[in-house]
Amino acid sequence: MTASHDARIPAALSRAGLSRRRFLRGVGYGGVALTGGSLLAACGTDPAKPRPEEQVAPDRSQQEKVVNFSNWPLYIDVAGKNEGKRPTLDAFTKQTGIEVNYTEDVNDNDEFFGKVRPQLQAGQPTGRDLFVVTDWMAARMIRLGFVQQLDKANMPNAGNLRAALESPPFDPDRSFTMPWQSGFAGLAYNAKVTGEVSSVEELLTRPDLKGKVTMLTEMRDTMGLTLLDMGKDPSDFTADDYAAAIDRVQKAVDSGQIRTFTGNEYAQDLAKGNIGACVAWSGDVIQLQFEDKNIKFVTPDAGVMLWSDNMMVPNKAAHKANAETLMNYYYDPAVAAELAAWVNYICPVDGAQEEMQEIDPELADNPLIFPDQATLDATHVFKDLSAEEERNYTQAFQRVIGA
Amino acid sequence: MNVAGVPGAGAALRLDGLTKRFGDFLAVDDLHLDIPEGSFFALLGPSGCGKTTTLRMVAGLEEPTSGRIILGDEDVTDRRPYKRPVNTVFQSYALFPHLDIQENVAFGLRRRGQKDIPRQVQETLDLVQLAGYERRRPSQLSGGQQQRVALARALINHPRVLLLDEPLGALDLKLRRQMQLELKRIQLEVGLTFVHVTHDQEEAMTMADTIAVMNAGRVEQLGDPASLYEFPATVFVANFLGQSNLVHARVTGRSGDTLLLDVAGQRLAMPADRSRATAESVLVGVRPEKIYLALAGTRGSGNARSATGDNELSGVVTDASFTGTSTQYLVRTPRGQELVVFAQNTSADRRSATPGDNVVLHWDPAHTFAFDGSGKAEAEEATAEESAAVPRVGVGG
Amino acid sequence: MSTLTAVRGGAPVETPEPSEPTPRRRRWVPYALLLPGLVWLAVFFLAPMATLFSTSLQVGSIDEGYRPAFRIANYTEALSAFSEQFFRSFGYAAMATVLALLVSYPLAYAIAFKAGRWKNVLLVLVIAPFFTSFLVRTLAWTAILGDQGLLLGQLKDIGLVSPDFRLLARPFAVVLGLTYNFLPFMTLPLYASLERIDRRLLEAADDLYSSAFTTFRKVTFPLSLPGVVAGTLLTFIPAAGDYINQRLLGTPRQSMIGTVIDSQFLRVLDYPSAAALSFTLMVSIVVLVWFYVRRAGTEELV
Ligand SMILES: Nc1ncnc2c1ncn2[C@@H]1O[C@H](COP(=O)(O)OP(=O)(O)OP(=O)(O)O)[C@@H](O)[C@H]1O
Numbered sequence A: 001m002t003a004s005h006d007a008r009i010p011a012a013l014s015r016a017g018l019s020r021r022r023f024l025r026g027v028g029y030g031g032v033a034l035t036g037g038s039l040l041a042a043c044g045t046d047p048a049k050p051r052p053e054e055q056v057a058p059d060r061s062q063q064e065k066v067v068n069f070s071n072w073p074l075y076i077d078v079a080g081k082n083e084g085k086r087p088t089l090d091a092f093t094k095q096t097g098i099e100v101n102y103t104e105d106v107n108d109n110d111e112f113f114g115k116v117r118p119q120l121q122a123g124q125p126t127g128r129d130l131f132v133v134t135d136w137m138a139a140r141m142i143r144l145g146f147v148q149q150l151d152k153a154n155m156p157n158a159g160n161l162r163a164a165l166e167s168p169p170f171d172p173d174r175s176f177t178m179p180w181q182s183g184f185a186g187l188a189y190n191a192k193v194t195g196e197v198s199s200v201e202e203l204l205t206r207p208d209l210k211g212k213v214t215m216l217t218e219m220r221d222t223m224g225l226t227l228l229d230m231g232k233d234p235s236d237f238t239a240d241d242y243a244a245a246i247d248r249v250q251k252a253v254d255s256g257q258i259r260t261f262t263g264n265e266y267a268q269d270l271a272k273g274n275i276g277a278c279v280a281w282s283g284d285v286i287q288l289q290f291e292d293k294n295i296k297f298v299t300p301d302a303g304v305m306l307w308s309d310n311m312m313v314p315n316k317a318a319h320k321a322n323a324e325t326l327m328n329y330y331y332d333p334a335v336a337a338e339l340a341a342w343v344n345y346i347c348p349v350d351g352a353q354e355e356m357q358e359i360d361p362e363l364a365d366n367p368l369i370f371p372d373q374a375t376l377d378a379t380h381v382f383k384d385l386s387a388e389e390e391r392n393y394t395q396a397f398q399r400v401i402g403a
Numbered sequence B: 001m002n003v004a005g006v007p008g009a010g011a012a013l014r015l016d017g018l019t020k021r022f023g024d025f026l027a028v029d030d031l032h033l034d035i036p037e038g039s040f041f042a043l044l045g046p047s048g049c050g051k052t053t054t055l056r057m058v059a060g061l062e063e064p065t066s067g068r069i070i071l072g073d074e075d076v077t078d079r080r081p082y083k084r085p086v087n088t089v090f091q092s093y094a095l096f097p098h099l100d101i102q103e104n105v106a107f108g109l110r111r112r113g114q115k116d117i118p119r120q121v122q123e124t125l126d127l128v129q130l131a132g133y134e135r136r137r138p139s140q141l142s143g144g145q146q147q148r149v150a151l152a153r154a155l156i157n158h159p160r161v162l163l164l165d166e167p168l169g170a171l172d173l174k175l176r177r178q179m180q181l182e183l184k185r186i187q188l189e190v191g192l193t194f195v196h197v198t199h200d201q202e203e204a205m206t207m208a209d210t211i212a213v214m215n216a217g218r219v220e221q222l223g224d225p226a227s228l229y230e231f232p233a234t235v236f237v238a239n240f241l242g243q244s245n246l247v248h249a250r251v252t253g254r255s256g257d258t259l260l261l262d263v264a265g266q267r268l269a270m271p272a273d274r275s276r277a278t279a280e281s282v283l284v285g286v287r288p289e290k291i292y293l294a295l296a297g298t299r300g301s302g303n304a305r306s307a308t309g310d311n312e313l314s315g316v317v318t319d320a321s322f323t324g325t326s327t328q329y330l331v332r333t334p335r336g337q338e339l340v341v342f343a344q345n346t347s348a349d350r351r352s353a354t355p356g357d358n359v360v361l362h363w364d365p366a367h368t369f370a371f372d373g374s375g376k377a378e379a380e381e382a383t384a385e386e387s388a389a390v391p392r393v394g395v396g397g
Numbered sequence C: 001m002s003t004l005t006a007v008r009g010g011a012p013v014e015t016p017e018p019s020e021p022t023p024r025r026r027r028w029v030p031y032a033l034l035l036p037g038l039v040w041l042a043v044f045f046l047a048p049m050a051t052l053f054s055t056s057l058q059v060g061s062i063d064e065g066y067r068p069a070f071r072i073a074n075y076t077e078a079l080s081a082f083s084e085q086f087f088r089s090f091g092y093a094a095m096a097t098v099l100a101l102l103v104s105y106p107l108a109y110a111i112a113f114k115a116g117r118w119k120n121v122l123l124v125l126v127i128a129p130f131f132t133s134f135l136v137r138t139l140a141w142t143a144i145l146g147d148q149g150l151l152l153g154q155l156k157d158i159g160l161v162s163p164d165f166r167l168l169a170r171p172f173a174v175v176l177g178l179t180y181n182f183l184p185f186m187t188l189p190l191y192a193s194l195e196r197i198d199r200r201l202l203e204a205a206d207d208l209y210s211s212a213f214t215t216f217r218k219v220t221f222p223l224s225l226p227g228v229v230a231g232t233l234l235t236f237i238p239a240a241g242d243y244i245n246q247r248l249l250g251t252p253r254q255s256m257i258g259t260v261i262d263s264q265f266l267r268v269l270d271y272p273s274a275a276a277l278s279f280t281l282m283v284s285i286v287v288l289v290w291f292y293v294r295r296a297g298t299e300e301l302v
């Protein structure tokens, strides 16, 4: 398979209008059924964090050469239109003899949490050895003791992790998590609809954008950017700062400036011109740009938010060592580059940029996939919230977004 | 076929060349009828002969292919049903299930914005003997009661003509008899013109002043029940209304008012005015109950007419069945014709005939009737049965 | 019973003992047959209901766990915080139900009375949208109603509406989405009840001096009321609890109670308040339905 081929395929697929982040969040009725299930299990739950010996299950990695991997939809390379054929996974199986049961059942952080929480809280296996959730959800799961410490001895490639991602507040040593992909949350606009939009302030107040603005339902991204715009640091702010930011957004909602808050579906609206500008994820914008050069991604001067989706091993996973082998595999720069060429998010692996030169030089030079150190240094991550903060802030944010 | 109506100025309903085709199928064929004001008119015929279709055209529920419908002196052919002063008692009653009896009966009055509705409903329910049932739903009534509600619902509007489409068809025999009398009583009481459709000849004869016998979309004969019975005009009528013995005969001569006939060598006579025949070959008919049966030898036998002037035919009893009030005999003549005889069981000591006995049949020539023997209707029968005699049991008797 | 025994045994003398088991066993049969249904009801309705109710009175958080506390304030707090969404949900659902009725009635009427041999084809067309997912159907409306979409794009091009005009992100779009998505739930029961009407009743009304319109008002419509009641319930109930249409076609200012419950459960993780809201929603729907059916039952159906 030639290098240039690889780059074309994801581009073509993206034109079909889907990517992991653009995939509709779990708003389907699956969510309702799940809601019912969570409710049942919510009856008198045990608060105690599981003790370490309760977290592990006998590792059967040696006997059973399999790993059960749950990930977001459209978040991995596929061969052509054949979704069942995934070149990097197939190569992994060939190399290690480990079969991967790859399931795309993470549609939404909260929903996925609702799905696995009952088992994890009850100290039962989830049937998964590895799954991928966003930073703040990873933080919550670590806090609740739902996930296991990783054995770095099984992961020599872990050292290839980009320095900027090495110590997030919720997991300073990366002892529980490894990033799968990262991305920016910034601004985007459609140049056909409006002139340049360069700050959250403009988004929230510019009269010509009235009713043509959306923000994300991801609280950390929307509120992080708003706090930055107000000169606050999203990794270190007070409850008052947060309240002020909420007020600011609420005003824009009340005035009709903000049309709505979206999951990944803002991308279609932006492309169609239903909205002029929005808070957006970098990977989506790259994919939209394959089709329409009028879609622009903006890094506000006040700064952008950096997020990662993290691989974790849940308690009672039966094939932890195999999961670690898989993580190690994806930290091989060549493999990472192949993956990045398809998914278009920030590649967390050092050395992948060089490998990408061979696959698609244009992508290798894309600062949204391989940002330089200076760019990364200027990014922000959202503060690690205590349980109470998380609840209060989420509650307040949900009120603003009308839920 | 043009049947002259009952003469008289006061025709409540007049059908003029009414015709209905369903595609190629001719359901009603050029119907001419005059129905006098205040009469109880029965439309009698076998299933599928076009009775309902005729009624529906009068009500306006079916559009005639051609012809006119005149109510009183108004041509209503092109009027919508709800603008015709005609009401129908449907074959299926068609009571409104969502309304109680009171409202079912009041339905027509309300539509015409009439006053004094409760009193009128009360009177009508009294008339059909359903007072006290006002608040019930149709589903809470028996079949006979539903039928009476259907009647009340139509009657209350005092239509120019009330159309009844086999209103008693769904009732059992006993109830039907009872309702027949009641219907007749009501009709006399309110004095409306009733057009009553039925395939039950007995029902028609019990109730109607005038009967039109319909067959295959045409009226075969029109008249009062007695004259239809005593002097049927066609084979169809002769057989549909009661039973008839029909025998092929040849006109041999005429003496005064008497017509002389020859039936396979035996000679018969009849009054000339009871023959509608125009040709020499005729069908001669006599009702089974008009024939007397005598054992051979107890009466002068032979081909000659007896001294009393009765017509005589000799034969052998092939079957005798006792039915209570009478005994029904089948008698075969030497030429193979079969005749039906009803003998009243009047005397206990009278020796009855048994199969195998030689008998002589005799009847008053005045009870004989005749019509053309080469008509369309009996052509089929002639091929169906080789014998010259055609004993038949009426349909729906 | 005794005759049964006598006949069966052919015994001239009756003994009461052997005749006993038969009727006793018989009396049990209906209950035994009910059992699977009762078990189903208990497991899939009563148990969740009881858990939901108990959850709605608990206190705690995801980190501390939840414990029963019989805290009525969960209800008062949730209701005072979200009463707006409650009323809006019922308002939108009512509007959608009325619209669906207005659209469906002529449609069902035409299919039942006028479609002739096209009846089946039309029925399939009515349910055809159900062959695709709810989500996809709803998203299709964003394409139709979009600011530059099929409808407005054209109108704006010819200058009929101002360039800033929009249909999406307004109550209109949400109600329209609800109406559209639940339309077959209205059309099918209406069709079924209209189809069942005996045509001879309409002829009878015609014969009894009713014009076409009066026949409709006095006979056809009253007889179709069971369909109207079924259809409005089948539309109103899911519409009141729906949150997809608001999320995809509306804005936060159109948020409905379903959205709130979803968010309280999955995002805020406030299970008690979510349970309290769910329970309240359910009870209010049951009460509304009860009044509605009673009213429809006593006044309209008579
Ligand atoms: N709508 C129609 N389309 C085609 N043929 C019809 C239609 N209605 C009636 N017919 C035919 O017309 C003929 C007369 O029907 P009609 O209903 O008048 O019979 P009827 O004399 O009332 O019989 P019955 O005693 O069984 O009620 C029948 O052969 C019937 O099949």
Ligand SMILES: [Mg+2]
Pocket: B051, B052, B053, B091, B165, B166
């Ligand atoms: Mg009929």
